[in-house]
Amino acid sequence: MKKLSENTTDLLQEIKTEASELPKNKRRDFMLNGLKLTAGTALATTVGQVAASQSNLPPNVPEWSKTLGRGVVSVPYGLPSSYESDVIRRTVEWLTADKIASISMTPLHEMSGIITPSGLHFERYHGGVPDINPNEHRLMINGMVDRPLLFTMDDLMRFPSESHIHFLECPANGGMEWRGAQMEALQFTHGMLSGSEWTGVRLSTLLQEAGIKPGAKWVLAEGADAAGMSRSIPIDKALDDTLIVFAQNGEMLRPEQGYPVRLFTPGWEGNTSVKWLRRIEVGDMPWEHREETSKYTDLLADGTARRHTFVQEVNSVITSPCPEKPIQGKGLLQLEGIAWSGRGKVKRVDVSLDGGVSWQTAKIKGLVLTKSLTRFSMEINWQGEPLLLQSRAIDETGYVQPTLAQLREARGTNSIYHKNSIHTWQVQTDGAVNNVQLG
Amino acid sequence: MYNSVKKKFKTLVLAVAAQGLLTSTVAFADESKYGFGRTATQEEIAGWDIDIRPDGQGLPAGSGSVADGEGLYEAKCASCHGLFGEGEGRWPVLAGGEGTLAHERPEKTVGSYWPYASTLWDYTRRAMPFTAPQSLTADETYAITAYVLYLNEIVDEEFVLSKENFSTIKMPNEPNFFEDDRPDVKNTTCMKDCKDPASIKVVSTIAGVTPLEHLEEGAAETAAEAASETTHGKAIYNQSCAVCHDHGVAGSPKTGDADAWGDRIATGTEMLVKRAITGYVGDEGVMPPKGGNMSLSDEDVAEAVHYMIEKSQ
Numbered sequence: 001m002k003k004l005s006e007n008t009t010d011l012l013q014e015i016k017t018e019a020s021e022l023p024k025n026k027r028r029d030f031m032l033n034g035l036k037l038t039a040g041t042a043l044a045t046t047v048g049q050v051a052a053s054q055s056n057l058p059p060n061v062p063e064w065s066k067t068l069g070r071g072v073v074s075v076p077y078g079l080p081s082s083y084e085s086d087v088i089r090r091t092v093e094w095l096t097a098d099k100i101a102s103i104s105m106t107p108l109h110e111m112s113g114i115i116t117p118s119g120l121h122f123e124r125y126h127g128g129v130p131d132i133n134p135n136e137h138r139l140m141i142n143g144m145v146d147r148p149l150l151f152t153m154d155d156l157m158r159f160p161s162e163s164h165i166h167f168l169e170c171p172a173n174g175g176m177e178w179r180g181a182q183m184e185a186l187q188f189t190h191g192m193l194s195g196s197e198w199t200g201v202r203l204s205t206l207l208q209e210a211g212i213k214p215g216a217k218w219v220l221a222e223g224a225d226a227a228g229m230s231r232s233i234p235i236d237k238a239l240d241d242t243l244i245v246f247a248q249n250g251e252m253l254r255p256e257q258g259y260p261v262r263l264f265t266p267g268w269e270g271n272t273s274v275k276w277l278r279r280i281e282v283g284d285m286p287w288e289h290r291e292e293t294s295k296y297t298d299l300l301a302d303g304t305a306r307r308h309t310f311v312q313e314v315n316s317v318i319t320s321p322c323p324e325k326p327i328q329g330k331g332l333l334q335l336e337g338i339a340w341s342g343r344g345k346v347k348r349v350d351v352s353l354d355g356g357v358s359w360q361t362a363k364i365k366g367l368v369l370t371k372s373l374t375r376f377s378m379e380i381n382w383q384g385e386p387l388l389l390q391s392r393a394i395d396e397t398g399y400v401q402p403t404l405a406q407l408r409e410a411r412g413t414n415s416i417y418h419k420n421s422i423h424t425w426q427v428q429t430d431g432a433v434n435n436v437q438l439g
Numbered sequence: 440m441y442n443s444v445k446k447k448f449k450t451l452v453l454a455v456a457a458q459g460l461l462t463s464t465v466a467f468a469d470e471s472k473y474g475f476g477r478t479a480t481q482e483e484i485a486g487w488d489i490d491i492r493p494d495g496q497g498l499p500a501g502s503g504s505v506a507d508g509e510g511l512y513e514a515k516c517a518s519c520h521g522l523f524g525e526g527e528g529r530w531p532v533l534a535g536g537e538g539t540l541a542h543e544r545p546e547k548t549v550g551s552y553w554p555y556a557s558t559l560w561d562y563t564r565r566a567m568p569f570t571a572p573q574s575l576t577a578d579e580t581y582a583i584t585a586y587v588l589y590l591n592e593i594v595d596e597e598f599v600l601s602k603e604n605f606s607t608i609k610m611p612n613e614p615n616f617f618e619d620d621r622p623d624v625k626n627t628t629c630m631k632d633c634k635d636p637a638s639i640k641v642v643s644t645i646a647g648v649t650p651l652e653h654l655e656e657g658a659a660e661t662a663a664e665a666a667s668e669t670t671h672g673k674a675i676y677n678q679s680c681a682v683c684h685d686h687g688v689a690g691s692p693k694t695g696d697a698d699a700w701g702d703r704i705a706t707g708t709e710m711l712v713k714r715a716i717t718g719y720v721g722d723e724g725v726m727p728p729k730g731g732n733m734s735l736s737d738e739d740v741a742e743a744v745h746y747m748i749e750k751s752q
Contacts, residue, residue, distance in 0.1 A: 101569075289561055
């Protein structure tokens with residue numbers, strides 16, 4: 001994203017120096033120690049926990065069975081169990097100069113199904129999260145329309161609404177790894193990705209209400225935040241599946257996701273789904289604002305740059321095992337992952353255990369929806385052999401997720417955005433999982 | 440779910456009938472319309488329609504010279520972007536980098552990468568200075584835009600930028616953008632013997648750059664503690680002061696750095712609060728009034744200063 005983009009090169013240089021200054025293999029040592037704890041048989045942490053809570057295990061009757069629990073509305077808005085306190089969004093501090101124009105990632109390794117809890121949806125904004133009073137918020141439609149309109153939130157919610165399950169992904173997801181693997185955790189390699197049920201009014205309904213003038217080809221969406229985020233959207237997309245969204249996963253949007261109203265462009269790069277939406281202008285050419293020129297354009301090795309790269313092409317990743325979720329022990333292993341495509345439905349996912357020499361088709365689990373996270377799984381019998389795990393998704397257009405070598409060959413390593421290549425996890429004999437790339 | 444009328448239910452009985460009538464008149468006016476919302480006035484549109492296009496559409500009347508821009512830039516932009524657009528610390532670089540786009544380490548700046556000058560005008564008014572967006576006048580924006588173009592050697596130092604001559608500015612990199620033509624790669628669905636296993640080389644990660652503290656023992660508690668200690672002062676600080684004081688940007692004393700704060704704290708809290716409110720030019724740099732966020736009350740600023748002192752003792 002912005003800061004990634006602009007600073008990636010410097011960052012990578014910084015990283016190299018920083019890395020070489022660090023005690024060598026600090027991380028690896030930690031990981032191995034961690035694994036001895038989890039993958040071995042006599043597990044230090046588990047042993048500790050067992051000792052502390054022996055009295056709650058059979059044949060004893062646990063504490064919580066012998067006392068009454070909390071009453072209703074003692075927590076009027078429910079929260080996760082206190083034992084889940086490490087399931088949180090995280091950021092990588094060195095990516096951006098400050099936390100106001102920055103990004104945080106979803107803990108994908110802790111997620112089930114295809115919906116991300118709203119409070120764990122990744123965050124990305126350029127001028128902080130505004131605190132908007134919905135009664136004082138307005139959505140304006142102006143430009144090439146018969147009648148410019150101004151809507152209150154009440155007005156908007158009187159129009160017919162729709163609910164759809166879609167993923168939302170920042171096009172810089174994975175963008176730190178064009179030159180080499182450097183993020184030792186799934187949360188950081190793929191966490192600029194979430195899935196939600198979005199509810200709102202079709203933009204086409206509102207444009208019809210205003211009446212589009214002949215010759216209209218683009219719309220500008222503009223936010224009410226301090227960044228005044230603005231993106232140009234071709235009219236075809238605006239009249240297709242683009243929504244003016246006010247609710248996410250059954251409740252009003254979270255402030256970080258654009259409360260009280262945002263644009264949502266299914267399958268397209270996250271930045272085009274402008275949050276805190278205050279205005280839609282209809283025009284006959286793109287505006288070429290900062291987020292569609294300086295940023296969110298894809299620089300190629302020859303110095304030319306691709307622009308208006310809206311679609312998030314098919315992508316997939318194995319979520320278990322992963323660096324944060326090493327294999328627990330020998331025996332049957334439920335390998336799981338997610339796949340998604342901005343062009344439609346995921347048709348098939350193949351898994352390789354040997355770095356792409358041979359592939360097997362995985363089972364699709366649960367719902368297969370257009371432009372949505374789609375879960376896949378495969379049962380394997382692991383007997384402690386080292387693995388090079390990969391997943392390769394194919395969408396309904398027939399497009400096959402590419403290898404990193406293919407992407408680098410076509411684009412070089414300075415594109416930042418839209419790195420949707422096959423990802424490799426290296427499984428060690430003790431079950432530890434490392435992020436690697438294949439040369 | 441949001442509904443501004445939820446408290447009005449008791450008084451609704453009579454109102455419903457009257458409103459029902461009203462809505463139906465509107466709806467009957469044009470059968471294809473819902474009739475919700477109202478016409479936006481020209482005045483309302485003028486206040487919000489701030490976008491500028493490459494063809495100049497949207498530019499307000501006005502002008503500004505490179506010379507005027509220099510002073511404005513140094514006062515409002517240089518603390519982050521550097522006197523020559525070179526970027527202080529990790530803040531964005533605005534100038535230089537010509538001819539580097541095809542290099543191993545390209546430097547993308549306004550001059551080397553941006554295809555249109557209108558983008559600079561639009562973004563500067565819309566989003567900069569970072570701590571006070573939409574605070575520049577049209578003439579100031581023309582002048583600062585002219586100056587940033589001058590730093591990039593796109594206009595000369597005598598130049599005066601105006602609505603009238605805006606379209607004469609051509610950015611050198613404009614021809615190098617092309618429309619999305621993906622898919623640009625084609626993988627196959629090979630299932631067997633797809634490559635020679637002996638050809639596989641495993642390249643590991645660069646160690647030590649991922650924040651992994653949370654995977655170590657006891658991490659959850661630390662995170663919970665950190666999350667619970669939110670104060671108003673801290674919130675204000677994060678919003679308006681951290682941009683500089685977190686990292687010591689622009690010569691500001693870094694929060695938490697007891698050495699940098701020792702002498703300052705010794706002058707007394709009252710003095711520090713006063714300077715934070717009214718602004719202050721010291722030996723190290725410029726502390727803008729209220730950190731550039733004039734919407735803060737004096738109390739807000741005082742609380743932020745208290746928080747900074749507490750963290751820096």
